[in-house]
Amino acid sequence: MRVLILGAGVTGLTTAQALAAEGHAVTVVDAEPRAGHGASFANGGQLSYSYVAPFAGPGVIGKVPGWLLDPDGPLRFRPQPDPGQWKWLIAFLAACNPSTAETTTRRLLLLSMLSRDLMAEFAARAPFDFAFAPAGKLVLQPDAAAMAGARRQVELQAGLGSAQQALSREECLALEPALAHIARRIAGGIHTPGEDAGDCRMFCEGLAQSLTRSNAAITLQMGTRVTQLIRAEGRVRGAVTTAGVIEADAVVLALGTGARALARPLGLDLPIYPLKGYSLTLPIARDEAAPRLSVTDSAAKVVYARLGQSLRVAGMADVVGYSTALEEKRLSTLIRQARAAFPEASDWQELNPWAGLRPATPTGLPILGRAPENPGLFLNLGQGSLGFTLAMGSAAVLAAEIAGRPPPIPLEGFRL
């Protein structure tokens, strides 16, 4: 089958890999000159299979006013003249209840555990370096109440494939001595030894190169913007691009936050809105001062991952529209937080700041599978804060859908 994949981020490329392995002829199209230059470029680097509880959690509504009033808070909201933003926010608030959050967590764990197994298989024989490390992850909790909530989540997930341990402050420090500077701010932490880390841009660029080098049936057409999906005689048959029309037997929409506008003329209202985040990539100056484990500061909502000789710091979730401009205030907050946590890890001269747009759905569940009422069109979208983590499993789901096989996990809740 000729499959056209729109988007060469981590979602589109892993889909290309899964489809090529099944013998399809695959063309991947992206507006950027290189693969992985959208949200996949400098994300948190965490392959965080056990931390999939959605942002729309039961305690969130109560915390939102405090976060918005705090200039260093993890959340920003700037109203836009876009009904999509309001619709998304209303659906997000509606999802902030215990039963929706628990159902979402259970469903996401099925997808993340599938992704973990596929990533382990891939990493063991990866034909390129992407700073992959089975680093394990420590999520720090600021006080006894947060620690109690975290323990409850560990219990919920224990039967769902997550092996996690609650640690005291002293045990956290013994496991990760680089935490010494923030020891006073933590009550304890949850350790998940099975979590991985990796550089998502290196993964995308390496995958794009190795796929096209090893398989003549895969074509990457970069620097090509998609302007319209083609629907004729009752099915989707390709796309109009700045390089002309590309016809296909199946089209996969993996455009991240770019998908919504293209899907609308086909009658598809995709509940995806950008959650803007920031990152820094700091060359490590003193090895022992940078964490070896991936670390999440759950109070500040900042994540840290060691990627080779660099420390990746990422955070913020700003509902402010589609701009990726670096806002000075947000960056200086992230720099201050990172510097307070690991002051000697870097010399703080080279920061490599970046901002990207997480393609987020209100519930946190991605949209996977066949598009309704549009035969020939398939969706792989909306992985939000977990696009790198969920990429392998999402791609396997798409490959099964396109082949007409039963999916590897139940798709209830994932379909549009």
Ligand SMILES: Cc1cc2nc3c(=O)[nH]c(=O)nc-3n(C[C@H](O)[C@H](O)[C@H](O)COP(=O)(O)OP(=O)(O)OC[C@H]3O[C@@H](n4cnc5c(N)ncnc54)[C@H](O)[C@@H]3O)c2cc1C
């Ligand atoms: C600050 C931050 C930290 C994060 N941390 C993590 C983390 O630690 N772990 C994790 O798992 N996830 C993390 N994420 C989320 C993850 O990065 C995303 O979910 C993931 O990159 C989404 O991949 P994607 O391929 O769907 O989208 P993208 O990578 O954005 O790819 C979509 C592609 O579509 C292209 N495109 C869009 N519109 C068009 C068009 N009209 N024509 C042609 N091309 C088009 C874009 O150029 C882009 O290359 C983080 C995100 C951010 C912003």
